[in-house]
Amino acid sequence: xxxxxxxxxxxxxxxxxxxxxxxxxxxxxxxxxxxxxxxxxxxxxxxxxxxxxxxxxxxxxxxxxxxxxxxxxxxxxxxxxxxxxxxxxxxxxxxxxxxxxxxxxxxxxxxxxxxxxxxxxxxxxxxxxxxxxxxxxxxxxxxxxxxxxxxxxxxxxxxxxxxxxxxxxxxxxxxxxxxxxxxxxxxxxxxxxxxxxxxxxxxxxxxxxxxxxxxxxxxxxxxxxxxxxxxxxxxxxxxxxxxxxxxxxxxxxxxxxxxxxxxxxxxxxxxxxxxxxxxxxxxxxxxxxxxxxxxxxxxxxxxxxxxxxxxxxxxxxxxxxxxxxxxxxxxxxxxxxxx
Amino acid sequence: xxxxxxxxxxxxxxxxxxxxxxxxxxxxxxxxxxxxxxxxxxxxxxxxxxxxxxxxxxxxxxxxxxxxxxxxxxxxxxxxxxxxxxxxxxxxxxxxxxxxxxxxxxxxxxxxxxxxxxxxxxxxxxxxxxxxxxxxxxxxxxxxxxxxxxxxxxxxxxxxxxxxxxxxxxxxxxxxxxxxxxxxxxxxxxxxxxxxxxxxxxxxxxxxxxxxxxxxxxxxxxxxxxxxxxxxxxxxxxxxxxxxxxxxxxxxxxxxxxxxxxxxxxxxxxxxxxxxxxxxxxxxxxxxxxxxxxxxxxxxxxxxxxxxxxxxxxxxxxxxxxxxxxxxxxxxxxxxxxx
DNA sequence: ATGAAAGCGCTAACAT
DNA sequence: ATGTTAGCGCTTTCAT
Numbered sequence: 001x002x003x004x005x006x007x008x009x010x011x012x013x014x015x016x017x018x019x020x021x022x023x024x025x026x027x028x029x030x031x032x033x034x035x036x037x038x039x040x041x042x043x044x045x046x047x048x049x050x051x052x053x054x055x056x057x058x059x060x061x062x063x064x065x066x067x068x069x070x071x072x073x074x075x076x077x078x079x080x081x082x083x084x085x086x087x088x089x090x091x092x093x094x095x096x097x098x099x100x101x102x103x104x105x106x107x108x109x110x111x112x113x114x115x116x117x118x119x120x121x122x123x124x125x126x127x128x129x130x131x132x133x134x135x136x137x138x139x140x141x142x143x144x145x146x147x148x149x150x151x152x153x154x155x156x157x158x159x160x161x162x163x164x165x166x167x168x169x170x171x172x173x174x175x176x177x178x179x180x181x182x183x184x185x186x187x188x189x190x191x192x193x194x195x196x197x198x199x200x201x202x203x204x205x206x207x208x209x210x211x212x213x214x215x216x217x218x219x220x221x222x223x224x225x226x227x228x229x230x231x232x233x234x235x236x237x238x239x240x241x242x243x244x245x246x247x248x249x250x251x252x253x254x255x256x257x258x259x260x261x262x263x264x265x266x267x268x269x270x271x272x273x274x275x276x277x278x279x280x281x282x283x284x285x286x287x288x289x290x291x292x293x294x295x296x297x298x299x300x301x302x303x304x305x306x307x308x309x310x311x312x313x314x315x316x317x318x319x320x321x322x323x324x325x326x327x328x329x330x331x332x333x334x335x336x337x338x339x
Numbered sequence: 340x341x342x343x344x345x346x347x348x349x350x351x352x353x354x355x356x357x358x359x360x361x362x363x364x365x366x367x368x369x370x371x372x373x374x375x376x377x378x379x380x381x382x383x384x385x386x387x388x389x390x391x392x393x394x395x396x397x398x399x400x401x402x403x404x405x406x407x408x409x410x411x412x413x414x415x416x417x418x419x420x421x422x423x424x425x426x427x428x429x430x431x432x433x434x435x436x437x438x439x440x441x442x443x444x445x446x447x448x449x450x451x452x453x454x455x456x457x458x459x460x461x462x463x464x465x466x467x468x469x470x471x472x473x474x475x476x477x478x479x480x481x482x483x484x485x486x487x488x489x490x491x492x493x494x495x496x497x498x499x500x501x502x503x504x505x506x507x508x509x510x511x512x513x514x515x516x517x518x519x520x521x522x523x524x525x526x527x528x529x530x531x532x533x534x535x536x537x538x539x540x541x542x543x544x545x546x547x548x549x550x551x552x553x554x555x556x557x558x559x560x561x562x563x564x565x566x567x568x569x570x571x572x573x574x575x576x577x578x579x580x581x582x583x584x585x586x587x588x589x590x591x592x593x594x595x596x597x598x599x600x601x602x603x604x605x606x607x608x609x610x611x612x613x614x615x616x617x618x619x620x621x622x623x624x625x626x627x628x629x630x631x632x633x634x635x636x637x638x639x640x641x642x643x644x645x646x647x648x649x650x651x652x653x654x655x656x657x658x659x660x661x662x663x664x665x666x667x668x669x670x671x672x673x674x675x676x677x678x
Numbered sequence: 679a680t681g682a683a684a685g686c687g688c689t690a691a692c693a694t
Numbered sequence: 695a696t697g698t699t700a701g702c703g704c705t706t707t708c709a710t
Contacts, residue, residue, distance in 0.1 A: 004703060015681045020705065028679060045477065050455035051399055052703035055390045055686050061455070062401075062433065069419075071618055076415040080408075083436050092455075094401065095434045097422050116389035116400070116431075138384060225622030257624055260599070279410055283564030285596055343687060354697045359689065367695060391687035394702050681710080686703105693698075 003046040012040035023048060054116075058314075062092040063306060064117040066108055068100035068125040072222070073250055073278040074295070075123070078144075081299030082121060089307060091118075102126030109134050109141075119306045124148065129190045140309040142302045146192045154309055155323040156302045158293045160192060163328040164199025167245060167273050167291050170330050172207050174339040176243035176271055179204075182217035182230045182255055183247030196247050196275065214239045222247065227254025235262055242270060243336070249274040249281050249290055256284070256335070271336035286334030294326035301326070342385040351379035362387060393455075397653075401431040402645060403456040405447055407439035407464040411562070412589055412617040413634070414462070417483075420638035421460060428646060430457075441465030448473050448480075458645045463487065468529045479648040481641045485531045493648055494662040495641045497632045499531060502667040503538025506584060506612050506630050509669050511546050513678040515582035515610055518543075521556035521569045521594055522586030535586050535614065553578045561586065566593025574601055581609060582675070588613040588620050588629055595623070595674070610675035625673035633665035640665070 005016040005023075012019065014033060021029055022037040023046075029037075040046075054060050065082050067075045083093045094117055098104045105127045109120075119140030124147045127134065132151040135143060141153040146160055171179050181200050188194035197216070204211050214237065217230035227246060234241070235258070244259070246252025252274035256266060264270045266286055274281060274290035281288035301324050312319055332338055344355040344362075351358065353372060360368055361376040362385075368376075379385075393399045404421050406414045422432045433456055437443045444466045448459075458479030463486045466473065471490040474482060480492040485499055510518050520539050527533035536555070543550050553576065556569035566585060573580070574597070583598070585591025591613035595605060603609045605625055613620060613629035620627035640663050651658055671677055 002703095005705095006703080016704085017682080017706085018680055021680085024705085030679060033679080049394075049703050051390060051394045052686090053705075054455065055388075055394050055688090055702090056704045056706085058686070060390055070409075070415045070422075071412070071419060073410070073412075073415075076409045076412075079434070080410060080436060083409075083434055087436075092433045092435075094431045095418070095422055096431075097419060097426075116393065223622070224619055228622070228624065254622070261624060280563055283562070283567065283593070285567065285600060341687095345687080355688085356690085356698080357696055360696080363689085369695060372695080388687050391702090392689075394686090394704090395688045395690090397702070679710100682708090684705105684707085686705095688702090689700105691698105691700085694696085 002049060003044040004049070005046075008037065008040045008044055008046050011044060012037045059118050059310075060116040061090070062094050062117045063303070064094045064096055064120045066096040066098055066105075066120060066122045068098050068123060070095075070097065073280065074248060074276050077278055078123075078295055078299055081296055082303060085300045085303040089303065091303070091307075098125070100125035102128075102131070106131065106134055109137055119310050121302045121306055140306055140313050142306040142309065144298065144302060146190065146195055149190060149323075152321060154305045154321050156298055156305055156326070157323070158298065158326040158328055160195035161199040161202070163291045163293060164196035164245075164247075164275070165203040166199075166328070166330060167275065168200045168203035169207070170289075170338075171243045171245065171271055171273055171336060172203060172209065174271060174336065177209055178212070178215065178241040179243040179245055180215045180217060180234055180239065180241040181245045181247070182219065182227060182234070183222055183251050184216045184218045185220065186218050193247055200245060215241060219251070222251045224250050224254035224257075227251035227256075228258045229254075231255035231258040243273070244270055245273045245275075247275055249276040249278045249288060252288065252290075253280065253284060256288075266335050267337060273336050277331055281331070281333065284335075289333045289336035290331055292329045292331045294328060297326045341388060342383040343388070344385075347376065347379045347383055347385050350383060351375045398457050398649075399455040400429070401433050401456045402642070403433045403435055403459045405435040405437055405444075405459060405461045407437050407462060409434075409436065412619065413587060413615050416617055417462075417634055417638055420635055421642060424639045424642040428642065430642070430646075437464070439464035441467075441470070445470065445473055448476055458649050460641045460645055479645055479652050481645040481648065483637065483641060485534055486529065488529060488662075491660060493644045493660050495637055495644055495665070496662070497637065497665040497667055499534035500538040500541070502630045502632060503535035503584075503586075503614070504542045505538075505667070505669060506614065507539045507542035508546070509628075509677075510582045510584065510610055510612055510675060511542060511548065513610060513675065516548055517551070517554065517580040518582040518584055519554045519556060519573055519578065519580040520584045520586070521558065521566060521573070522561055522590050523555045523557045524559065525557050532586055539584060554580055558590070561590045563589050563593035563596075566590035566595075567597045568593075570594035570597040582612070583609055584612045584614075586614055588615040588617045588627060591627065591629075592619065592623060595627075605674050606676060612675050616670055620670070620672065623674075628672045628675035629670055631668045631670045633667060636665045 009016040009019045086093045121142045123144040136152040143155045185193035219226040219230045274288045277290045277292040348355040348358045460481045462483040475491040482494045524532035558565040558569045613627045616631035
C-alpha cells in the first residue's frame with residue numbers, strides 16, 4: 001500500500017499536521033523539524049493521496065472534455081490545446097468520446113457528474129437547438145461549437161457566419177465569381193454548415209453575384225473522403241467554377257486531391273479556401289488558404305470560462321451564462337493568393 | 340453544495356446505510372423502503388460523490404494515457420480506442436501530452452502518482468533504451484511502442500521487424516526490386532524506424548536483392564510534410580525506384596502527393612506501401628496498401644494488461660513484467676496491388 | 679512552532 | 695431488513 005502522512009509522521013517523530021505543513025510548504029516550521037520530515041518523506045517515498053486531498057477540498061482537480069471524434073484533425077488539435085491550457089492551471093483532462101451521437105451526448109450530460117470531475121467542456125454534434133434545455137445541468141458546463149445557441153450554459157465559439165462571409169469576400173476580391181461550396185448540410189440553419197453557408201450567401205449578395213444552387217456540394221460528414229466524393233460529384237455534374245470554399249480543411253484536402261486528379265490547377269484554374277487552419281494546411285501542396293478560427297483561443301477560453309464557472313458555483317452563485325466569441329482571420333497561402 | 344447520503348437518509352427517514360444499499364443495488368431491502376429512498380434520491384437529485392467512494396475503495400477509477408502527439412492520426416486513433424476500451428470496463432481516461440520530449444516523459448513518470456489515477460499507459464518517444472530503468476515506477480504501468488524493450492514494465496507492442504519484412508516481401512513478390520524506404524532515422528537501432536529498417540533489409544537479403552543506401556530517405560518526424568520533403572529529396576537525387584515503403588501512413592501520404600506531382604503513376608510506375616492502417620488509408624486516392632498493426636488489439640490489450648497489473652499490485656503481488664505482441668497483416672489496396 | 683481532533687462522503691463490518 | 699460506527703488520507707480550525 002501507499003505511504004501515508006501518518007507513517008511519515010511516525011518516522012519523523014512529529015504529528016501528521018507538521019508533515020502536512022511541510023508537504024504543503026507552510027512557512028513557519030523550525031528548520032530542523034522540516035529537515036527530519038523531508039528525510040522521512042524521501043525515505044518512505046511518500047506522495048500525497050490526491051483522492052483524499054480532493055475529497056477534503058471538495059473538488060477533483062479534473063475536468064472532462066467530450067468530443068465527437070478524435071479522428072478529425074480539428075478535434076484532435078483542439079484536445080491537445082485544451083489539455084495544454086488545463087495543465088497550465090494544474091487541472092487534469094478526462095477525455096470522453098460521443099461519436100457525434102445524440103443519444104450518447106444526452107446520456108453524457110446526464111451522467112457527467114458521476115465521473116469525478118469538476119466540470120465539463122462539451123462539443124456536441126448530434127444534439128441540436130431543440131435540445132438546448134438538456135444543457136441545464138447541475139454542474140459547471142462550457143459549451144463549444146455551433147449546434148446550440150443561447151442555451152443555459154456558457155458558450156465559447158466563433159463568428160462562423162462572419163468568417164465564412166469574409167472568406168467568400170476574399171475569393172470575390174481576388175476576382176473569382178463562380179465559387180463552389182462543399183460541406184453543406186441539407187436544410188441546416190444552425191450548426192457550422194448552416195451558418196457558414198449563410199455567410200457565403202451574404203457575401204455573394206453584397207457583391208451582387210447571383211447564388212447558384214448548383215454550386216453547393218452537400219455532404220453529411222466532413223472527412224477527407226467526403227470532400228473527395230462531393231468534388232467528384234460536382235465535376236461529374238459539369239458545373240463550372242473558378243473557386244472552391246470547403247467548410248472545413250479536412251474535407252477541402254479531399255476535394256483538392258480530386259481537382260488535381262482531374263487536371264485542374266490550383267490556384268490557376270481553381271482557387272481553394274478551407275476553414276479551420278489545421279496544422280496540415282501549412283504543409284499541403286499547395287498550402288491551403290483558410291480561415292483561422294482561433295482554436296487556441298477557444299481552447300484556452302473554454303478552460304478559463306469553465307474554471308470561472310466552477311469558482312462561482314462553488315460560492316453558491318449562479319451568474320447568467322456568457323458567450324465568448326473568438327476572433328478569426330484569413331490565412332493567405334498558395335491555394336488562393338490575394339488578388 | 341452537492342446532496343449527500345445523509346440528506347437523502349433524513350428525507351426518506353432511514354439511515355444512510357439503507358440509502359447506500361439502495362444506491363448500490365443491495366438486494367435485501369423492503370420494497371416500501373426502497374421506494375421511499377428512491378423518491379428522496381429523485382427529489383433531491385442525489386448523485387454519489389465519486390471522490391469519496393474512490394477514497395474509500397482505495398482507487399480512483401481513472402487511468403492515465405500519455406501520448407507524444409495528438410496531431411498524428413495514429414495517436415489520435417489510438418487514444419480513441421483506448422478510451423473506448425477503458426470505458427467498457429468503467430474506467431475514465433486522463434490524457435497527457437508529452438510532445439515526445441524526453442525530459443517531459445521522465446518528469447511524467449516521476450509525477451504520475453500525484454495524478455489521482457490507478458495506472459499509466461505510456462507511449463514514449465523521446466526516451467530510449469538507456470532510460471529503461473526510469474520505467475521502474477511504484478505504480479501500475481503499461482508501456483506502448485518501440486522505444487524500450489525488456490524494461491521493468493508490462494509492454495504491449497507489435498512485431499515491427501517481422502511486419503516490415505513482410506511488407507517488403509510483399510513488394511518484392513509483386514515484382515518490385517528498387518524499393519525506396521522513407522522515414523528512416525539516422526543511426527537508430529531500437530525504435531520503430533530502426534526495427535522496421537531492419538525488417539526491410541532482412542527481406543532484401545533473403546531475396547538476394549542488394550541493399551542500396553541511396554534508396555533510404557531519412558527524416559526525424561513522421562508527419563505528412565516530412566514524407567513530402569523526403570520524397571522530393573529522393574527525386575532530386577535522381578535515384579531510380581519502382582516502389583516506396585513509408586514507415587508510417589501519414590508520412591507516406593506526403594510522399595504519394597509528391598510522386599503524383601512529379602507525374603509518377605501509382606501503382607503503375609511506383610507501388611506504395613504504408614504502415615499503420617490509419618483510417619485515411621481507405622479513402623486516399625489511390626487507397627493505400629499498408630501494414631495493419633492491430634492498433635485496436637493494442638489498445639484493448641494495453642487496458643487489459645494495465646487492469647491486471649492494478650489488480651495484482653493491489654494484492655501486494657508483483658509478477659514479472661509481460662510483453663504482449665499484436666498480430667499484423669498486410670492490407671492490400673490500390674497503391675500496391677498483389678502481383 | 680506544533681499537536682489533537684473533527685470531518686469531507688462514502689462503504690462495510692458488526693450489531694440488532 | 696436496517697441502524698451504528700469506524701475509517702479511507704487528507705486539511706484545518708482550535709489549542710497549547
